[in-house]
Amino acid sequence: MKKFLSLLIALVMALSFATGAGAASKPLSIWVDGEQVQFGSNAPIVEKGTTLVPVRMLLEKLSFKIDWDEENRVVTATSTNPRNEAIISLQIDHTTAYVNSKPQQLTVAPKIQNKATYVPLRFIVEATGYEIDWNEAERTISIDTVQESRGFMWKVEKDGNTVYMLGSIHVANEAMYPLRDEIMDAFMEADHLALEIDFTKEEDMTAFIDSISKYQDGTSLAHHVSTETYQYVTELLTDLEYPTYALDQYKPWFASIVLDSLRREESEYKSELGIDEFFMNLAEKSKLPIIGLENSQSQLNMFNNFSDRIQEEMLVGSIISFYVEDEPVRDLSDMWINGDLDTLTAMAAQTQKADAEYYKAMLQDRNVLMAEKIDAFLKDGKNETYFVVVGALHMAGEHGLVTLLEQKGYTVTRV
Known part of the structure; x- marks a missing residue:
């Protein structure tokens, strides 16, 4: 039967990335399709249990074009991949972001630190349609192109x-x-x-x-x-x-x-x-x-x-x-x-x-x-x-x- x-x-026919105050000193690294993202002095940070990363460095790796609205302090990312029509908008110090004009609530608001705009990593990866994996032992986050069926x-x-x-x-x-x-x-x-x-x-x-x-x-x-x-x-x-x-x-x-x-x-x-x-x-x-x-x-x-x-x-x-x-x-x-x-x-x-x-x-x-x-x-x-x-x-x-x-x-x- x-x-x-x-x-x-x-x-x-929920993934989140967090480290406690006493976490290991090994630095967090992020990889996109097997290539490590070099953040330089603007390394990822963890705030309230949420990993934030410099948005420009990450999204350019994910084939997005970045625009910055200084007056309204809004960063807009537009996909340059014809198979992914995502347009993402985030405003500094606001916990509401937009994906293709639809509102999404963030756990932590985007912020500016060391002249770089930091955004929640999990939100960005989910919005761009990539797969994400956390290796606690190695303290690495792997972001990979989703396998096409x-x-x-x-x-x-x-x-x-x-x-x-x-x-x-x-x-x-x-x-x-x-x-x-x-x-x-x-x-x-x-x-x-x-x-x-x-x-x-x-x-x-x-x-x-x-x-x-x-x-x-x-x-x-x-x-x-x-x-x-x-x-x-x-x-x-x-x-x-x-x-x-x-x-x-x-x-x-x-x-x-x-x-x-x-x-x-x-x-x-x-x-x-x-x-x-x-x-x-x-x-x-x-x-x-x-x-x-x-x-x-x-x-x-x-x-x-x-x-x-x-x-x-x-x-x-x-x-x-x-x-x-x-x-x-x-x-x-x-x-x-x-x-x-x-x-x-x-x-x-x-x-x-x-x-x-x-x-x-x-x-x-x-x-x-x-x-x-x-x-x-x-x-x-x-x-x-x-x-x-x-x-x-x-x-x-x-x-x-x-x-x-x-x-x-x-x-x-x-x-």
Whole structure:
């Protein structure tokens, strides 16, 4: 069952620096991408448990241009890196700073000392999108460029039309970003973004969801799952401090979705950080047209049409996720960051082997329909570029989109 849980989740796919008064005399050193920052006489200082550094020396190392407003005593840092559009403003002796015009509260106000402007190190690093690490034994602070996620992307071309296919993860954490340049460049080329579902155009689904997720015949969840499974449900709801009957009206597949949603509330992996959501938000901001390859009704009907066995396994898997020590999505996330195609392909094969009904409905049948729409994009004769983002498992394996398009005669190249 734990194996099934991992497959299902795959598809659904404070740091401060302080030293005490009696700290070791070894001087504090700061390194950026392996190179030590030379502060000279203006060494970092610690005030109220917060490390402050000369802003110009540090931010110039982080590819920022520095401007100083003498009259208002405001320092403004503007990124010179096209992938990072951050603009940071700080005012001497004020604890409110601004990142892209949004206010941020500082633990310690910027100050001028020895004719240099000192700012809180932690705030600067977080605002500029770098990773930071403190080695207490060596008294070193390491600031490193965040590893760009490789992900899974392919390119298909025909008669002037181009389709980029990005295999995504539907739930992710902040460590997933930034994405590598090739992915972002492909998105910037696109005339259209295609997602599994275009949520920007979805109508209110409440009535439809109620009609298929709840029992209409007077029965309840306890009548459709084993006594043991229902006991697991009531025990979990008790642990979560919900009424034991809270899920009684729902079918197992929807109860599973409800529990998965509750589980993610305590997890760093969230749907709002998913790759699909990331590009949908970018497309909305840039007014890029969005195409839905499917719709919510089709996906919900798929779950509703699962056999009682599959639905109960989904529910049990969701319950187990609350009691496993490790975050089940972490391995999937690492696979995506590293672009590990061998593991992705093995996962698709394992899903097929684990359960034929689940695999056919969740992947095989949907892949055929997606491949037909991508084929239509390539044949529309408009000389346009489409950026397609669907779950990564739709890409791999003998029934994956890459294979299906190759069977249609296309050359599919991983980018």
